[in-house]
Amino acid sequence: MKNVRTVAANTFREAVRDRVLYNLVFFALLMMGAAILVGQISIGIEESVIVSLGLTAISVIGLFIAVFIGVGLVSKEMDKRTLYALLAKPVERWEFLLGKFCGLVMTLTVNTAAMAVGLYLALWAVKHTLEKSDGWILVAVYLILLKLALIVALALLFSCFTTPFLAILFTAGIYVAGVFAGDLRTVQAVDLSPATMNLLKGVSYLLPNFEDFNVMGAVAHGRAVPGALVGQATLYAVVYGAVVLAAASAIFSRRNLK
């Protein structure tokens, strides 16, 4: 575990030195602009506009980081051959992989937390007060973070056996498919044969169900998020993530470096 921590810390350091956190400037500007704009319209929906916009931005920015840096975590090290010296140290390959994963999740956590603070500041700027129900925003942010961690795991998995370009494509594809996974499970199309329907259903259960992580609608209107939903999503992310990471490390452990 110490090795995992060491790799994770270095991955975080890399992200900081490569100025990944600079995206926060963009987020800050966006929230500032939105606050000023909404403040001028002022027809009682300021709050939900700010919250929806903020959460969407947190999710989208996080997605970009998770996919692009997630795919590069291992593939960049293989390309640049920085991995050679490291794997000749007493480090298991799975430790390296898990360390990389944790490092990026750490980066995303810091980044997302900073954005959440920005969102609260913008909210305060339009409302001049914060209520207890605004606390649900934190729950929404937590669920976004869980989703991002899953995406990082998937990006890692793909980058272990394909080119970075294809890995980005696959990860983005799975994300989009995963958003609709819920619909796929309940779809009732009369013109499809039962066999096709079952296949579709089977696939839909393999896909990560990202809709379960989206509580933006409720939170934007100050409604509560059921604890059971949060618990379920957490469990789902942990199990699904563990399976994906195990698969990634099984592939990576047998992989010949160039």
Add this chain to the structure above:
Amino acid sequence: MATPAIEIEHLSKEYPYGFLNLKKKISLEDLSMRVDTGEVFGFLGPNGAGKSTTIKLLMRLIFPDRGTARILGKSIDDVSMHQETGYLPEQPYFYDYLTAAELLDYFARFHGLTATDRKTRVQNMLKKVGLETAKKIQLRKYSKGMLQRVGLAQAILHDPQVVILDEPMSGLDPLGRREVRDIILELKKDGRTVLFSTHILSDAEMLCDRVGVIVGGKLRGVGTPGEMVGIQTQGMEVLFEVAEGKNLPLLAKATRTGERYRVQMPEEELYGAIEQLRAAGARILSVAQIKPTLEEFFMNLVEADRAQANAVEVSGK
């Protein structure tokens, strides 16, 4: 005898290529050899011979199709063998956002060294490889030779028993080469085992207790540098100066560099040649035995290999 430092048994590696990866290129074919504890072993071979392939197999960066290897009696599958080994990759490249000191500290953490221990070791090592003044610069700003030095530093930082270096001298200036030679000799003095690959035969001759020559993925011979080239002399060489326009049949065979002529002949013709030179009033500067160098041995092997490869191609096998 104690367990050998490195034992390699029937190691083979093929790379698939071509349409649907149906063809196979053999990079390493049934390599078996051992390196004894405390030995400096040179791994010689032309480009593409399979030196790096062997070393990467040992370091578990790639996996063999057949065969096994042990380092200090431990299977190379066992990650803990890396505690006692150091490795310098070919054309090393490291995290370019770190400084040399940070990189070495990072690597040292995997060896379970304490913070104070890491600090002193990193300082000493940077001094040893001549990077003391550059230690606060990010590695992206390092030159090739400087990276090579960092690579050497990280390979021996944890004071390993077995040090494996893939072309340690490449990219270094003459001073750097000297320093690397000194470091290798120092490791030997401390009883460490060193395996290094190179195409620079003089380095191998100077440093190695034994060398292994690998050509085309096959080990062609292992022995002391002396053994490898044999003991038979190949004739005599005479170096002389002579005034222009003298009648000297020997000149037809001689090569001229500046004022001097150099001529080679079988031993039995030596006295005849000396007579000729005396008659022409030449000045003999030296008479020496021609010893085959490792280089010639090496060239002969490589040429034989090429000839064989061509023959196979022609016969369409």
